[in-house]
Amino acid sequence: MMRILFWVALIVLVIAAIRSKIRGKLRDMTPPPGQPGPGARAHPIRELGATIECAHCHVYFPESEAVTADGRAYCSSEHAHQPHRPG
Ligand SMILES: [Zn+2]
Known part of the structure; x- marks a missing residue:
């Protein structure tokens, strides 16, 4: 035994x-x-902190990447030069 x-x-x-x-x-x-592995599915925008909305395309992006023009925040300099789209 x-x-x-x-x-x-x-x-x-x-x-x-x-x-x-x-x-x-x-x-x-x-x-x-640096590379997303399995299990690393956290929302990338949440990790970057505060997010703001682009006045042109209404996409949310990190505040640190904002391009401001005429008192409005844009996601890119191209959108900052395009007219504001209402809505
Ligand atoms: Zn935009």
Whole structure:
């Protein structure tokens, strides 16, 4: 009976060792920071902080990238030079 318990314990240890090895390999395969990997699906705009709406195309974008013209904020300099679209 003790022999069976010994073998069961040995098999469990081997499976645990193989599983930890596989997990280590998967960690090596994950892309480096900067590239979106599996599980990294956070909203990109939320990470950048405050967002404002472009007065021309009404797209929300980070406030740090805003181009201001005539007191309005635009997503790009091209939109800043185009007339305001109501609505
Ligand atoms: Zn725009």
